[in-house]
Amino acid sequence: xxxxxxxxxxxxxxxxxxxxxKQKGFGGTSMRDLAREVGMEAASMYxxxxxxxxxxxxxxxxxxHTYISQLAEIEQTDASYAxxxxxxxxxxxxxxxxxxxxxxxxxxxxxxxxEPQLTEFKQARxxxxxxxxxxxxxxxxxxxxxxxxxxVALFTILSAVRWVELWYRPGRELSAEELxxxxxxxxxTGLAK
Amino acid sequence: xxxxxxxxxxxxxxxxxxxxxKQKGFGGTSMRDLAREVGMEAASMYxxxxxxxxxxxxxxxxxxHTYISQLAEIEQTDASYAxxxxxxxxxxxxxxxxxxxxxxxxxxxxxxxxEPQLTEFKQARxxxxxxxxxxxxxxxxxxxxxxxxxxVALFTILSAVRWVELWYRPGRELSAEELxxxxxxxxxTGLAK
DNA sequence: GTCTATAACTTGATAGAC
DNA sequence: GTCTATCAAGTTATAGAC
Numbered sequence: 001x002x003x004x005x006x007x008x009x010x011x012x013x014x015x016x017x018x019x020x021x022k023q024k025g026f027g028g029t030s031m032r033d034l035a036r037e038v039g040m041e042a043a044s045m046y047x048x049x050x051x052x053x054x055x056x057x058x059x060x061x062x063x064x065h066t067y068i069s070q071l072a073e074i075e076q077t078d079a080s081y082a083x084x085x086x087x088x089x090x091x092x093x094x095x096x097x098x099x100x101x102x103x104x105x106x107x108x109x110x111x112x113x114x115e116p117q118l119t120e121f122k123q124a125r126x127x128x129x130x131x132x133x134x135x136x137x138x139x140x141x142x143x144x145x146x147x148x149x150x151x152v153a154l155f156t157i158l159s160a161v162r163w164v165e166l167w168y169r170p171g172r173e174l175s176a177e178e179l180x181x182x183x184x185x186x187x188x189t190g191l192a193k
Numbered sequence: 194x195x196x197x198x199x200x201x202x203x204x205x206x207x208x209x210x211x212x213x214x215k216q217k218g219f220g221g222t223s224m225r226d227l228a229r230e231v232g233m234e235a236a237s238m239y240x241x242x243x244x245x246x247x248x249x250x251x252x253x254x255x256x257x258h259t260y261i262s263q264l265a266e267i268e269q270t271d272a273s274y275a276x277x278x279x280x281x282x283x284x285x286x287x288x289x290x291x292x293x294x295x296x297x298x299x300x301x302x303x304x305x306x307x308e309p310q311l312t313e314f315k316q317a318r319x320x321x322x323x324x325x326x327x328x329x330x331x332x333x334x335x336x337x338x339x340x341x342x343x344x345v346a347l348f349t350i351l352s353a354v355r356w357v358e359l360w361y362r363p364g365r366e367l368s369a370e371e372l373x374x375x376x377x378x379x380x381x382t383g384l385a386k
Numbered sequence: 387g388t389c390t391a392t393a394a395c396t397t398g399a400t401a402g403a404c
Numbered sequence: 405g406t407c408t409a410t411c412a413a414g415t416t417a418t419a420g421a422c
Contacts, residue, residue: 009405027220028305031398043400044406052398082385108301112221136384145384149367152375153384155360159352167348174342182345190383191329191338191346192275202387224416236418237388245416389422396415404407 010048013038017055018101026056026109056109057117063106064124066095071131081139082188085157088132089187090180092161097168097176104165129154157187203241206231210248211294219249219302249302250310256299257317259288264324274332275381278350281325282380283373285354290361290369297358322347350380 005011016037020029031052035042049055070091074084096103110121133154139145145153160183168179198204209230213222224245228235242248263284267277289296303314326347332338338346353376361372 024304025218025220027218030396032396040405041407042398043408046399047405085384112218144386146382146386148379148384149375151360152372152379155356156349156353156376156379157384159356160349163348163352167344179345182342183349186341186345186349186383188383188385189339190379190381191278191341191350192381193337193339223414225414233387234389235416236390239417240387387422389420391419391421393418394416397413398411400411401409402407403409404405 013045013048014055014058015101018059018105021056021059021109022101022104026105026112053114056105056113059102060106060110060113060121061117063099063102064121064128066099067128068124070095071128075131075135080144081135081142082144084135085139086184086188088135089157089161089184092158093164093180093183094176096161096164097170100165107162107165129158132158160187206238206241207248207251208294211252211298214249214252214302215294215297219298219305246307249298249306252295253299253303253306253314254310256292256295257314257321259292260321261317263288264321268324268328273337274328274335275337277328278332279377279381281328282350282354282377285351286357286373286376287369289354289357290363293358300355300358322351325351353380 013034017029017034020034020037023029024033031042031045035045038045049058071088074087074091077084077087079087110125111118113121133150136145136148136150136153140147140150164179164183168174174182206227210222210227213227213230216222217226224235224238228238231238242251264281267280267284270277270280272280303318304311306314326343329338329341329343329346333340333343357372357376361367367375
């Protein structure tokens with residue numbers, strides 16, 4: 001685990017909710033579905049959480065903060081820009097593997113957040129993307145990267161680490177580290193000979 | 194348009210449905226929402242379509258067939274494998290730009306398809322991915338591509354063309370063709386110098 | 387083909403006993 | 405803190421007048 005979380009009753013609800021939201025979507029998951037998975041009646045869950053919307057907010061906000069604090073950490077190191085970008089790619093993949101359900105929810109169901117959480121989430125994501133883009137820009141300026149279109153490079157990287165969610169199963173042929181190596185090779189040196 | 198479709202009443206319902214499903218998800222869109230957009234009462238739509246599920250099926254199936262027939266066409270040409278892969282990337286991007294709502298639905302809401310359509314859709318996607326993977330494999334065997342991990346390359350490419358949905362707006366700084374060029378450069382030659 | 391009315395059901399959330 | 409019972413609102417879909 002990259003982050004340590006209490007494993008009380010409330011956290012159990014959040015963890016099971018993330019799994020169900022990933023499988024069936026926020027709108028496709030009822031509180032009764034969730035209650036069955038948690039092992040209590042739907043009404044009882046309201047002693048631990050305020051609403052279905054709050055569950056979504058807690059999941060999305062935790063993931064957003066995780067990404068932002070990891071970016072801040074990497075920005076402070078004195079590695080090359082290429083190494084910083086590689087480190088970020090590795091962190092994305094590792095978070096997806098270790099906390100995939102919550103990351104999927106933050107990737108897909110954030111749009112169902114009520115205001116003002118929706119606006120806050122979108123702003124946090126924008127800030128993150130801006131910080132990531134600046135690493136690529138500086139890498140180009142420093143001669144470490146090709147002069148690619150920065151937005152295209154950024155979203156190609158972010159998308160490439162997203163599919164891990166759809167594809168990777170622990171115990172597949174590749175270990176997490178091998179997977180990271182292969183994706184970094186593909187993104188940094190490309191397919192062509 | 195890559196495909197020509199009749200613009201009767203039924204098709205209007207399908208087109209508006211695709212837009213709403215993309216915006217609010219299949220579960221988050223009610224038949225009343227859709228009816229308002231189409232300009233009739235919810236009950237009246239049932240003279241044109243059988244059910245909400247049928248709408249989803251018609252959208253997903255059309256997109257699946259489009260991809261599969263495009264792949265078959267490209268496979269038959271005698272271009273190099275590199276050129277075949279590039280052509281497929283261009284077709285993905287163009288379909289996303291010209292028919293983005295339906296492509297988004299086929300990408301995200303296919304999981305709400307009822308059986309047996311769900312199984313059929315998953316099989317069609319699997320077949321498509323297999324055909325695409327074979328082009329990459331043969332390209333490696335022919336010495337046109339680096340000996341990358343084929344699955345990683347395939348899903349990196351498929352993901353890279355997916356984000357166009359989240360990002361591209363007509364009238365943005367880039368034309369469709371420039372966007373295709375940039376993405377192909379990023380995927381084929383990579384970020385590193 | 388379009389409408390109004392409504393059947394049959396599911397939804398998120400609450401009240402109150404224990 | 406968990407339960408049963410329930411509410412108010414929303415869901416897909418159909419019946420039947422016009």
